[in-house]
Amino acid sequence: MRCEISIVTRRLPEAVTAISGKKESKREHPMSENVENQTPQQPAEKSRKNKRKRIMTLLAFIFIVLGTVWFIYWFLVLRHHQSTDDDYIAGNQVQVMAQVSGSVTRVNVDNTDFVKQGDILVELDPTDAQQAFQRAETELASSVRQTRQLTINSKQYQANIELRQTELNKAQSDLTRREALGNANAIGREEVQHARDAVASAKASLEVAKQQYLAN
Numbered sequence: 016m017r018c019e020i021s022i023v024t025r026r027l028p029e030a031v032t033a034i035s036g037k038k039e040s041k042r043e044h045p046m047s048e049n050v051e052n053q054t055p056q057q058p059a060e061k062s063r064k065n066k067r068k069r070i071m072t073l074l075a076f077i078f079i080v081l082g083t084v085w086f087i088y089w090f091l092v093l094r095h096h097q098s099t100d101d102d103y104i105a106g107n108q109v110q111v112m113a114q115v116s117g118s119v120t121r122v123n124v125d126n127t128d129f130v131k132q133g134d135i136l137v138e139l140d141p142t143d144a145q146q147a148f149q150r151a152e153t154e155l156a157s158s159v160r161q162t163r164q165l166t167i168n169s170k171q172y173q174a175n176i177e178l179r180q181t182e183l184n185k186a187q188s189d190l191t192r193r194e195a196l197g198n199a200n201a202i203g204r205e206e207v208q209h210a211r212d213a214v215a216s217a218k219a220s221l222e223v224a225k226q227q228y229l230a231n
Contacts, residue, residue, distance in 0.1 A: 111136065117143045165231060172228035179224045183217035190214045 117139035124136050190210040197207040 113137070113139065115139070115144060115147075117141075168231050169228065172224065172231055176221065176224040176228060179217065179221035183214065183221050186210070186214040186217040 119137055120140050121138040122136070123138065124130055124134070130136065190207075190213070193202060193207045193210040196202045197204060
């Protein structure tokens with residue numbers, strides 16, 4: 016019995032020393048594991064921070080672009096636009112009329128469109144205008160022919176008047192001479208009367224020629 020107790024007592028310090036060594040090794044081992052684990056975690060954390068910064072920068076850039084686009088749209092469009100539910104706007108209505116009549120084939124503008132002087136608002140069917148133009152050409156040609164004919168007739172009537180005037184002058188000269196001969200009893204009264212009748216006929220012919228000229 017004594018021998019066994021002594022052996023146990025002798026081995027007890029060794030066991031205690033072994034246990035304490037294991038505890039110390041366990042204490043040192045977690046620290047080494049923490050150091051090993053911390054070493055690869057630092058670059059990962061930095062990469063996450065960089066990724067987060069890039070995302071925030073991208074979002075900020077997107078917001079800036081959207082804000083710029085909205086400001087441009089507001090400056091060009093929205094600031095000129097007014098909306099209401101119960102107001103009335105007084106507008107000037109202008110009646111537009113065509114100078115010629117015809118069928119409308121095309122309307123080039125819509126309501127509320129801006130137009131300026133010279134813009135073609137409505138297009139008409141050119142068929143009626145072309146027919147009217149052709150009729151006008153025909154009437155013009157007829158008028159030209161009539162004018163030429165009137166000019167020719169006028170010249171003819173003037174020539175006839177001159178001829179009748181010459182005949183009248185000749186008849187009057189003949190009458191004057193015959194009256195002198197009749198007063199001297201060189202010719203009979205009958206010849207003097209014929210001369211007077213010739214003058215009267217010449218006057219009548221001249222008057223007819225003048226009336227024809229005026230009626231032309």
